[in-house]
Amino acid sequence: MNNNNKVTNDIDAIPSLVQSKRQIDRYNLDIDAQAILVASRLMAAGAKLGHASEIHFSRFGLSTGRYRLLADLEDNEGEELPSQLAEHLGVTRATVTGLIDILERDGLVSRRSSSDDGRQRSVILTEEGAKKLRQMAPEHFARLEAMVGLLNIDERSVFLDLLGRVTQGISALTGELGSKPKGNISNE
Amino acid sequence: MNNNNKVTNDIDAIPSLVQSKRQIDRYNLDIDAQAILVASRLMAAGAKLGHASEIHFSRFGLSTGRYRLLADLEDNEGEELPSQLAEHLGVTRATVTGLIDILERDGLVSRRSSSDDGRQRSVILTEEGAKKLRQMAPEHFARLEAMVGLLNIDERSVFLDLLGRVTQGISALTGELGSKPKGNISNE
DNA sequence: CTTATATAGTTAGGAACCTAATTATATCTC
DNA sequence: GAGATATAATTAGGTTCCTAACTATATAAG
Structure with missing residues (x-):
């Protein structure tokens, strides 16, 4: 039951529609439960992906941020x-300074005045840093591709479109109540 | 240019298809660039949402984790x-212990042997904790709903379906290379 | 030219979450 | 019932990223 528990953990954490409905009904709010579900699921997915990403990059001795910097x-x-x-x-x-510190210590980048x-x-990619990227590329990209493998080509386009619009909508959380989301997004 | 810079920052951080293509071409990999774009965009969206969520809940003196625990x-x-x-x-x-510590300090929950x-x-929601949830509910749910406001009802369903499948695929990052994603997801 | 202001990078300290080790209690097994 | 093992919660220490304050250099204003 030990190992099993960890798997169950992840799956149980997925928010359900009944859960969303119950929360809304409790306060008699005029809100679409499915909208809340979308928001909750996206948050859960984001957290899960962030965590998985750290595990993925740690195999190469990197973190998500340090890989992104190298790339x-x-x-x-x-x-x-x-x-x-x-x-x-x-x-x-400030975050970049910290990323560079570790990458420099590991010899993957160097600093030059x-x-x-x-x-x-300025920050320079060392030969060792370039080699690291070269070595991890096949596995890294294969895994990323596999991640969206349950979607066909058309579905990927649709997903990108919808995700883009939801991403725009995120400003509703931080901006003024009732204001329209701003900022544009292109697929190129 | 000060305030302007912060906005530009977020927008520029969106990964582009040409970027994905360039990375794949560099190593002559047989990978679908759009798949990589989907993965990158989802990561960016997750990070952005996570950050926005913290700002959102901080208005009520909570963090994302502490709100979720109360709810x-x-x-x-x-x-x-x-x-x-x-x-x-x-x-x-361990994380729950930390969340409870602060919620208890703020009088929103209490512990009972x-x-x-x-x-x-066991952890108990105090009257003050319940009041906090009651007070924030209207604004909280209104903002969540607004977040997905750029999607109509049908699009929300489609998005949930696609997001669910991509979420399943996340295991490709952490699991064994070439293994199929496992675990099921229902919309109820 | 000198003083004020802006900018580049860093440092200091904090928040959220993690893993691993620890403490206390419960439950098996002989 | 005594000793090994499992489980609940906590503590200790690490990672990632943040904001705010600081240092050093550059630029503008008088």
């Missing part, structure tokens, strides 16, 4: 400023 | 064991 470096000729990395990854500069602007210290 | 208590007649809570929330018992089993200490 972004590779995508930019192997050299970027910390501020650019922060923007690309959608994290703060700029002569143009004494405040800047 | 689960309310859904179970206001009394549960920490181990049950851990299972329902999909977190470890069981006479049945001396190891158990």
Whole structure:
């Protein structure tokens, strides 16, 4: 029952429609229970994916954030400023500093002071860092592809469309009540 | 350019299809770029939602985890064991202990030793905790509903179906290479 | 030129969640 | 009933990311 319990744990954590209904009914709110279910399921999925992602990257001695930093470096000729990395990854500069610290310690990137602007210290993908990316690519991408393997091509397009719109809607959580979501999303 | 920068940050962080293509092409892998895009977008959405959720609940003096614990208590007649809570929330018992500590400090729950089993200490939703849930319900659910407001009823069903299948696929990240995803998901 | 202000990166400290070890109680097995 | 084993909750310490404060350099205003 030990191992079994862990699996059950994940599955039981999936929010149900009856649960959503019950919560709404309790306060006599005029809310669509399925909408709440969508929100709850997306949160659960996001948390699950985040956790799985850390496990995935830990096999290569990386974390999700450190992999994303390396990949972004590779995508930019192997050299970027910390501020650019922060923007690309959608994290703060403070977080980038921490990611670089560990990657540098492990020899996957190095720091170089700029002569143009004494405040800047650009980050460089080392040969070892490039090798790491090369080595993990086949397994990494195969697993990502397998993850969406239960969806066919058309379904993937639909999913991207719907996910994009829900993602826009996330601002409803943080913005002013009753305001329309803003920001645009393209598939290119 | 200060405030503007923060908004741009989020938007730029959205992964693009060309980016996925470039990464796959670099290593001559036989992988569907759109599949990688789906995976990347879902990760980005999950992270964004997680962050927004914390901001949302902080308005009520709660965190996402602490709210979920209160809501689960309310859904179970206001009394549960920490181990049950851990299972329902999909977190470890250690995490539940930490959540309870703060909720108890704030007077929203209390702990009671069981006479049945001396190891158990059940958690009770206090009147103040119930009041907190009552007070936040209208705004909380209205915001959740608004979040999926860009999807009509049919689209919500489709999204739930597709999200469910992708969620099943997440095990491809953690499981053995080439193994089929397992576990079932119902909409009830 | 000097003072004020903006910007790049870092440091310090905090929140949320994790794993592993610990403590206390319960339940088997002989 | 005594010793081994299992279970409930907690504690200790680590990871990831955050905000806010700080340092150093660059730029603008007088």
